[in-house]
Amino acid sequence: MRKLTKILLCSIGITMMLGGCSDMNDTDKNGNDNEKVKETGASPSDNGLVSILDYNGEGYALPYGKKTGEIAEENREQIVEATITFFQEKYKTEVVVHNVVGAKDGATVFVESAGEPHFYTYAVVPVNESEKQVMTKQIWADEYQVQNAIQGGLYHMIFNQEFGQLDDYFTTLAKEEQITGKNEEALQKMGGHGFMTPYYFISTDANDAAIKPVYDLYLQNPDSNIETLRNAYEESLFDKENFQINIQLFMKEKQAEPSEEIFTQVTTDLEEMNNIPKGTYSFYLNDHFIHEESGEGAKDNSLKRAFPDYIIKD
Structure with a gap:
């Protein structure tokens, strides 16, 4: 149970680590009570909420980031170059920089891997506000978050058939039902959760002994093919508590x-499907709107199947 709690905290904690706050459901950015906003008939946009269909991550922001964001934007080319070099040298991975967001004492740089394994993550470049300087030589990334991202991408690579079943299910569901997910541009600009699709993201534990040999092999030889990586996987050491698939869907209609x-x-489909990846599943069904600044969709009215009542596939 401690492992599951740790994964849960990691899966929801990125916004807090970056300096944000995901608990924006009871009050808006001006400190107004959301229920009062509803009572007055104010539109969702007045409350910092925007349509999931329109949301592309443009409004994503972190606390105390206005000035550092301005400095970072003035030095964007320098930051992009330093970030690409950082991931090449430390993680043997080519990345594309999608967004630079000011935060307290720094700038958070959101990146996407250029190939396989596919994932989203972030790095941080310290910013000296008083001297208006970006300290690219001190660029850093949370090692666990990057490891989690790469491991999630490796899981998706070596179990591509199983994940293909899951991906096809959500794609079909979105076409046939009244649900949708985040668009790709939003994932790029404020993702950072590792392997992500519009419908879910993967969380792994740093002590996941099954995938760790694959991760180590990738860092040693990033050109290893899928078969070689799959052979390094220690299936007998797999623990469902170390691997979580976090699903978030949204209602397609604005008033729904x-x-x-x-x-x-x-929920029933996930419980009954036999050919999807093994692991621990959480599922949130949200209304149509997402918070513009935090990128958070879960609210008081969301329906959820999560801790401690996960969907378990083993």
Whole structure:
């Protein structure tokens, strides 16, 4: 249970680590009570909420980041170059920089791997506000977050058939039902959760003994093919508590509340599917709106199947 709690904290903690706050459901950015906003008939945009269909991550922001963001933007080319070099040298991985967001004492740089394994993560470049300087030589990344990202991408690579079943399910569901997910541009600009699709992201534990040999092999030889990586996987050491698939879906219609019928259908389907990846699944069905600054979709009205009542596939 401690392992599951740790994964849960890691899966929701990135915004807090970056200086943000995901608990924006009861009050808006001006300190107004959301229930009062609803009572006055104010539109969701007045409350910092935007349509999931329109959201592309443009409004994503971190606390105390206005001035550092301005300095970072003035030195964007320098930051991009330093970030690409950092991931090449430390993690043997080519990345593309999608977004630079000011934060307290620094700039958070959101990146996407250029190939396989595919993942999103971030680095931080310290910023000296008084001297208006970006300290690219001191660039750093949280090692666990990057390891988690790469491991998630490796899981998706070596179990591509199983994940293909899961991906096809959500793609079909989005076409046939009244649900949708985040768009790709939003993932790029404020993702950072590792391996991500519009519908879910993967969390792994740093002590995941099954995938660790694959991770080590990748760092030693990033050109290893899928078969070689798959052979390094220690299936006998797999522990479902070390591997979580976090699903977040949104209602497609603007006025729709999270549907109990759809929630029950998806939950039942996941429980009954036999060819999807093994692991621990959490599932949130949200209404149509997402918070512009935090990128958070879960609210008080969201339907959830999560800690401590996960969907377990073993």
